[in-house]
Amino acid sequence: IKLDSKDEIRHYIEISFFHGIRPDFDKAIMYGEKALKLCDLEEGMNEEKLRLYANMIQYHALQGLLDECQPFITRGEKLFAHSQFPLNN
Secondary structure: OOOOHHHHHHHHHHHHHHHHHOOOHHHHHHHHHHHHHHHOOOOOOHHHHHHHHHHHHHHHHHOOOHHHOHHHHHHHHHHHHHHHHHHHO
Protein backbone atom coordinates (compact mmCIF):
# COMPACT_ATOMS: atom_id res chain seq x y z
CA ILE A 1 0.00 0.00 0.00
CA LYS A 2 1.34 3.39 -1.01
CA LEU A 3 0.43 6.38 1.13
CA ASP A 4 -0.63 9.57 -0.59
CA SER A 5 1.90 12.37 -0.20
CA LYS A 6 0.13 14.19 2.65
CA ASP A 7 -0.21 10.98 4.66
CA GLU A 8 3.45 10.19 3.97
CA ILE A 9 4.38 13.64 5.35
CA ARG A 10 2.30 13.02 8.46
CA HIS A 11 3.90 9.58 8.84
CA TYR A 12 7.41 11.10 8.81
CA ILE A 13 6.27 13.79 11.26
CA GLU A 14 5.06 11.13 13.69
CA ILE A 15 8.26 9.09 13.34
CA SER A 16 10.29 12.23 13.94
CA PHE A 17 8.20 13.06 17.01
CA PHE A 18 8.61 9.50 18.33
CA HIS A 19 12.39 9.73 18.07
CA GLY A 20 12.30 13.14 19.74
CA ILE A 21 10.58 11.65 22.78
CA ARG A 22 12.67 8.51 22.89
CA PRO A 23 15.18 10.48 22.50
CA ASP A 24 17.23 9.86 19.40
CA PHE A 25 17.60 13.39 18.09
CA ASP A 26 19.66 12.40 15.04
CA LYS A 27 16.82 10.19 13.79
CA ALA A 28 14.22 12.77 14.80
CA ILE A 29 16.06 15.37 12.69
CA MET A 30 16.48 12.95 9.79
CA TYR A 31 12.75 12.16 9.61
CA GLY A 32 11.86 15.80 10.19
CA GLU A 33 14.00 16.78 7.21
CA LYS A 34 12.30 14.12 5.06
CA ALA A 35 8.91 15.47 6.04
CA LEU A 36 9.98 19.06 5.30
CA LYS A 37 11.24 18.11 1.84
CA LEU A 38 7.90 16.49 1.07
CA CYS A 39 6.02 19.48 2.52
CA ASP A 40 7.80 21.74 0.07
CA LEU A 41 6.24 19.73 -2.77
CA GLU A 42 2.69 20.11 -1.43
CA GLU A 43 0.35 23.08 -1.24
CA GLY A 44 -1.20 24.16 2.03
CA MET A 45 0.83 22.19 4.55
CA ASN A 46 1.48 25.29 6.67
CA GLU A 47 0.43 23.85 10.03
CA GLU A 48 2.57 20.79 9.46
CA LYS A 49 5.53 22.98 8.47
CA LEU A 50 5.15 25.14 11.57
CA ARG A 51 5.02 22.03 13.76
CA LEU A 52 8.11 20.65 12.05
CA TYR A 53 10.01 23.93 12.39
CA ALA A 54 9.25 24.04 16.11
CA ASN A 55 10.28 20.41 16.56
CA MET A 56 13.47 20.84 14.54
CA ILE A 57 14.41 23.88 16.64
CA GLN A 58 13.85 21.85 19.78
CA TYR A 59 15.83 18.81 18.58
CA HIS A 60 18.81 20.91 17.50
CA ALA A 61 18.72 22.99 20.69
CA LEU A 62 18.65 19.90 22.89
CA GLN A 63 21.81 18.73 21.14
CA GLY A 64 23.44 22.10 21.74
CA LEU A 65 23.43 22.95 18.03
CA LEU A 66 21.99 26.43 18.43
CA ASP A 67 23.39 27.71 15.13
CA GLU A 68 21.32 25.04 13.36
CA CYS A 69 18.13 26.52 14.89
CA GLN A 70 18.24 29.90 13.17
CA PRO A 71 17.12 28.82 9.68
CA PHE A 72 14.07 27.10 11.18
CA ILE A 73 13.29 30.14 13.35
CA THR A 74 13.47 32.43 10.31
CA ARG A 75 11.28 30.19 8.15
CA GLY A 76 8.84 29.67 11.00
CA GLU A 77 8.49 33.40 11.66
CA LYS A 78 7.79 34.09 7.99
CA LEU A 79 5.24 31.31 7.76
CA PHE A 80 3.56 32.29 11.03
CA ALA A 81 3.34 35.95 10.00
CA HIS A 82 1.81 34.91 6.70
CA SER A 83 -0.68 32.57 8.38
CA GLN A 84 -1.88 35.37 10.68
CA PHE A 85 -2.66 37.74 7.81
CA PRO A 86 -6.37 36.75 7.42
CA LEU A 87 -6.95 37.31 11.15
CA ASN A 88 -5.98 40.97 10.81
CA ASN A 89 -8.68 41.74 8.22
